[in-house]
Amino acid sequence: MDLHGLVEQVVSGLGFELVDFDTSPKSRLLRVFIDIERGITVDDCAAVSNQLTRVFEVENVDYDRLEVSSPGLDRPLKKPADFERFAGETIQLRTHLPINDGNQRNFSGVLKGFKDGKVLLALAQGDIEIPFEEVEKARLVPQF
The missing domain is CATH 3.30.300.70 (RimP-like superfamily, N-terminal)
Incomplete structure (x- = not known):
């Protein structure tokens, strides 16, 4: 079962x-x-x-x-639909392996959505696309 x-x-x-x-x-x-x-x-x-x-x-x-x-204010994002639904929200995301020139696994920024199998994230230093299969963990960051 x-x-x-x-x-x-x-x-x-x-x-x-x-x-x-x-x-x-x-x-x-x-x-x-x-x-x-x-x-x-x-x-x-x-x-x-x-x-x-x-x-x-x-x-x-x-x-x-x-x-x-309930999943709480820091709700985990698990499915592609979650990344579409919460576009515009601030998130924290960790990848399985380092990306972005091989040295970064943790990212924090504004979620811009999900397109072509990639999570679109606006960081302070610019936008980044992270393949969905590389996402280990992602959560909303509560704004007070």
């Missing part, structure tokens, strides 16, 4: 986006991060948690604890 696929099906069926899904085999913990354009409420988390609990019971998913929450 594909647990990630099952969780994604339940979450999207309720009208939410699955941002991230994390399991901890040692503590048998399932962590689910959901989002929606209007923002996540406690009631949203409870609704998803209740539905997942029922589905897990039917599908005989063995776990000890389930946590459902």
Whole structure:
């Protein structure tokens, strides 16, 4: 059974986006991060948690604890659609290997979007295009 696929099906069926899904085999913990354009409420988390609990019971998913929450203000960007949706926002991005003349892995700048398989980022020293497959981790930077 594909647990990630099952969780994604339940979450999207309720009208939410699955941002991230994390399991901890040692503590048998399932962590689910959901989002929606209007923002996540406690009631949203409870609704998803209740539905997942029922589905897990039917599908005989063995776990000890389930946590459902919003991804937070520093939301991770995981899919190409995330890089399109959050264009104009400030992000921090880390690549798998150094790029940009071979010496830089960490970047911080304004996300300009996603085009032709590349993340477009405006840095202080100019614009850069980073191939999506080179992105190890990317997060929004909250602006207060």
